[in-house]
Amino acid sequence: MTDPRDRQYTNGEITVFWIPSKCIHATTCFRELIEVFNPGRRPWVNMEEAPTRRIIEVVNKCPTQALVWKYNKDLTEEERKALREVDHRLEENPKTLSGTNAPTSIRIMKDGPIFVEGNFKIIGAENQELKPTIMTSFCRCGSSRNMPYCDGTHRKIDFTDQSTENGE
Amino acid sequence: MELTEKLISQTNPLKMENEKALFQVITGGPLKVTGPFQITGSDGEIIEKEEPVYLCRCGKSSNKPFCNGAHKRIGFSE
Structure with a gap:
């Protein structure tokens, strides 16, 4: 029953499970x-x-339960095993994406990044091909320290979509 | 058919890649997007725009989410 794309992440106390097939972004x-x-x-x-x-x-706010959590003490033996063997490289493999013919979805997040999902390719500022992925978010506030990706800085600087006529 | 496709891909490798959307990070500038994609604005409405589109990365465009050249004025760098 387990989907090979499913992932789990732990901080030692709880484990968060991500089930991409349930994720509607x-x-x-x-x-x-x-x-x-x-x-x-x-x-x-x-x-x-x-x-x-x-x-x-x-x-708990995830509307589709694509994200769920458990206390580590409540994990099943199978879940413990999966935690030890987790391979995050699979997360990056576009081949794990179903329905690859759908156009890539680009979503402009209000006062936030550009969220991209689908089958796409990224060429970096030095003309090099960046790591393939099935989803990512690009910085839109100009201040990320992990360009071209979002690192959450937009919140710290109160980035807004409001037009700035003078560019200030 | 297969041979033809092979020949096309050999003579023009970009042809086969065209089925994917392509994001190009422009140094000190916007994000250029080509290929099959759909853009949804921050209000949830789909934005109709022909490719290529240039998305603002510097945060200062007055035409967000699109680029208006503001990056040059502010001297935006990575």
Whole structure:
């Protein structure tokens, strides 16, 4: 029953499960907590960046239960095993994406990054091909320290979509 | 048929890549997008625009999410 694309991430206390087949990219997780859930980073879930309580709060808001969580003490033997063998490289492989003929979806997040999902290719500023991926988020505020990807800085600088006529 | 396709891909490798959307990060400038894609604005509405599109990366465009050249004025760099 387990899908090879499914992923799990732990901070030692809880484990967060990501089930891509259920993910409709409602973007709730990264709008709420980009420090932990950042599609522009690999692995895209970083459990060390927020307290357990906050992670649980955000995971509980996932509308499709593509993200769910469990206390580590409640993990089944199978889940423990999967945690030891997790291979994040698979997360980057576009071949794991079903329905590759669909046009790539580009979503402009309000006061946030450009969220991209689908079958696409990225050429970097030095004309080099960047790592293939099935989803990512590009910086739109101009201040990320992980260009061209979003690193959550837009929140710190209060980036807004409002037009700035004078470019200031 | 197969041979023809092979020949096309050999003479023009880009031809086969065209089925994928392509994101090109322009140094000190916008993000150029070509290929099959669909853009949804921050209000949830689909934006009809012909490729290529240039998406603002510097944060200062007055025509967001598109580039208006503001990056040059502010001296945007990576």
